[in-house]
Amino acid sequence: MGRQMIKAAASNLLSQSLASVSTPQQGDGVNSDEFEEHGMELLKAESSLNYLCNLSPHRYEAVYAKNLPECIAGEGFIDKYTDHNDTVTVIDPKCAYAVKAPTKHPIYENFRVMAFKALLTAAKTDEQLSALGELMYQCHYSYNDCGIGSDGTDRLVNLVQEMQHRRSSNGQSSSLFGAKITGGGSGGSVCVIGRNCIRSSEEILEIQRRYKAATGYLPLIFEGSSPGAGKFGYLRLRRRVSSADGNMKQEA
Structure with a gap:
């Protein structure tokens, strides 16, 4: 509209x-x-x-x-x-x-994605991570403004923020910098960006425990990136015409 x-x-x-x-x-x-x-x-x-x-x-x-x-x-x-x-x-x-x-949302989201991509090529500093995390937070709340977020993903994002700000208020450098709803949307998964270190893993585990204590549900943690088609291969769809009825069909 x-x-x-x-x-x-x-x-x-x-x-x-x-x-x-x-x-x-x-x-x-x-x-x-x-x-x-x-x-x-x-x-x-x-x-x-x-x-x-x-x-x-x-x-x-x-x-x-x-x-x-x-x-x-x-x-x-x-x-x-x-x-x-x-x-x-x-x-x-x-x-x-x-x-x-x-x-x-899509107007600003496209800009955020382009900014995120550009920032990935910047020097690996806390300022870079903070900027990437801020873009993720903005994405999350912009998505929520559309009315398609979820209580569960909001709780996880808020827990990441609490962890990040708690560290900062204690004069410690944060290991987590941002989070956003992801996956298929409307709940299910949250992507968190943090420093690649033991402390960030410990903080993620603490967030997992706190979420279970509050809701009774234990979130699954996916870490790293999948090798994707490089390891698992792929399927190719080919069109063929059935000689019996002349209809187009697809096969893998």
């Missing part, structure tokens, strides 16, 4: 810009053809936006954020925008839908 609203707003702004540039001089006598051309190119791209992650955070905040509603009734959205052009969901006219948080 948010993407559709942004596209509609961009189309409206583009129409206004096209009308304004038909006059070569602005009221202050300054020719702004070059500025308007640059602005119109952005608006053209935004009026046909395929993915929210293609919109930069600064552009979102500068042009669109202030006009997006926190939520909207399905009936109101349909009346104004007709459809959201999503092939896997159907708008219920009687339901209310969150708009602003789910729109903002």
Whole structure:
């Protein structure tokens, strides 16, 4: 819904810009053809936006954020925008839908991922780990703002924060720096970033014990990275035509 609203707003702004540039001089006598051309190119791209992650955070905040509603009734959205052009969901006219948080999340999340990737190439320092951890925390809470988090993953992330801040308040350097919900989403797994040392492993074990003491459930700990297809191989799907009925089938 948010993407559709942004596209509609961009189309409206583009129409206004096209009308304004038909006059070569602005009221202050300054020719702004070059500025308007640059602005119109952005608006053209935004009026046909395929993915929210293609919109930069600064552009979102500068042009669109202030006009997006926190939520909207399905009936109101349909009346104004007709459809959201999503092939896997159907708008219920009687339901209310969150708009602003789910729109903002992929825009900022794409930036966070790019920043995270760039930081991985930086010098291995506590400042690097702190920045990586902060991006993970931001991701977690942005995801929660969309209404698709879980109590269990929130508790684990909070325990990581408590461990991190407890160390800092005692004048000790922290071994854990950040955490976020991960896996398939909506609960299940939390990814934690920390220093590769015995202390971080001990702190993870303490978090595991504290979680069980509070909930009765013992979280499983996955450590390191899987060798993936390099060790386990892969399956290749090939299409074939059955000579009996002519139907296309897939086989591994």
